[in-house]
Amino acid sequence: MANVRNSARPLSPHLSIWKWGPSMAVSITHRATGSGMATVGTILFVWWLSALASGPAAYAAFVDLFTLSSGKLNIVGYVFGIGLTLSFFQHMASGVRHLFLDAGANFELKANKRTALATYFVAVILTAGFWAFLLEKSNG
Amino acid sequence: MGNGTSIGRVRGLGSAHEGSHGWWHHKISAGSNLILVLWFLISLALLPAYDSATLAAWIAQPLVAVPLILLVVSVFYHFHHGLTVVIEDYQHDHTRFVLLLLLKYFTIATATLAIFSILKVAFTAGAAL
Numbered sequence: 001m002a003n004v005r006n007s008a009r010p011l012s013p014h015l016s017i018w019k020w021g022p023s024m025a026v027s028i029t030h031r032a033t034g035s036g037m038a039t040v041g042t043i044l045f046v047w048w049l050s051a052l053a054s055g056p057a058a059y060a061a062f063v064d065l066f067t068l069s070s071g072k073l074n075i076v077g078y079v080f081g082i083g084l085t086l087s088f089f090q091h092m093a094s095g096v097r098h099l100f101l102d103a104g105a106n107f108e109l110k111a112n113k114r115t116a117l118a119t120y121f122v123a124v125i126l127t128a129g130f131w132a133f134l135l136e137k138s139n140g
Numbered sequence: 141m142g143n144g145t146s147i148g149r150v151r152g153l154g155s156a157h158e159g160s161h162g163w164w165h166h167k168i169s170a171g172s173n174l175i176l177v178l179w180f181l182i183s184l185a186l187l188p189a190y191d192s193a194t195l196a197a198w199i200a201q202p203l204v205a206v207p208l209i210l211l212v213v214s215v216f217y218h219f220h221h222g223l224t225v226v227i228e229d230y231q232h233d234h235t236r237f238v239l240l241l242l243l244k245y246f247t248i249a250t251a252t253l254a255i256f257s258i259l260k261v262a263f264t265a266g267a268a269l
């Protein structure tokens with residue numbers, strides 16, 4: 001059987017034996033954020049667009065799930081809103097870092113570690129800036 | 141092509157001739173995602189209000205409807221490729237085939253719904269719905 005692994009043969013050791021470091025963490029967060037946006041993000045985005053296309057009543061029902069009667073975001077709105085923007089900015093930062101790695105740059109250990117950590121800082125700062133702007137605007 | 145170890149079975153077959161092409165397309169879509177999603181987030185943040193009339197009037201502009209459709213094409217193509225790689229990394233039996241099939245249905249259905257909705261809003265904004 002061509003597609004069956006010989007279970008008598010060992011697999012290479014995976015997660016359990018490696019010491020965690022920033023580049024490993026960035027690799028797996030890139031995968032987690034990408035997969036999260038591709039599923040949860042896609043469903044919300046398409047739901048939003050089709051509610052809008054179905055008319056004001058359908059749109060109001062959609063918005064109602066994520067807002068209080070005052071029009072401000074409720075807890076669900078904040079969880080999805082901040083979760084998706086943080087995922088995006090994190091994926092964007094590690095994605096751009098990835099494109100440099102693909103071009104053969106940034107494999108020196110120190111610089112590689114520094115840019116891995118930098119993706120987390122960039123993501124948190126951009127997310128905080130984005131929401132500070134939105135809240136500032138809605139509070140007049 | 142032998143029947144032994146995995147490496148023995150593929151030795152001498154040469155390249156599959158598809159790896160670098162999919163990889164390269166994925167990188168192109170990463171670049172257009174960067175531009176289009178940033179444009180989308182910044183434009184949303186700058187809108188004066190988020191009621192359906194404001195949003196519909198916004199989407200009805202050609203220079204909003206078209207980038208939005210491009211965003212759907214770029215992001216959905218990108219995540220289809222990305223999730224394909226994730227599934228291929230973790231699933232090895234028939235579940236791989238089933239999941240890849242479900243991913244294709246999911247991507248095509250959501251992309252069509254998104255593009256249809258954008259066009260409907262763009263062509264009917266202002267008219268009674």
Ligand code: HEM
Pocket residue numbers: 012013014015018024025027028031225
């Ligand atoms: C906590 C540790 C690890 C994490 C977070 C991790 C994460 C990942 C991720 C996210 C990918 C997909 C990367 C991509 O598509 O370019 C990947 C691929 C891969 N990983 Fe790991 N990994 C870890 C440990 C290891 C170890 C210890 C090995 C081998 C001894 C390994 C071997 C591989 C291989 C062979 C691939 C496929 C590469 C490719 O197809 O380009 N990983 N890993």
Ligand code: HEM
Pocket residue numbers: 030031032033034035037038039041042091092095096098099166167170171173174175177215218219221222223225226
């Ligand atoms: C600024 C925009 C973006 C950039 C620069 C970007 C960049 C990248 C890059 C370079 C990869 C390849 C990683 C690798 O080869 O291991 C990737 C993977 C992926 N991206 Fe994106 N991306 C962006 C936006 C998005 C969005 C909006 C989504 C989802 C809706 C998404 C979903 C994914 C998925 C699911 C993967 C596969 C993850 C993996 O194999 O580990 N990306 N992205």
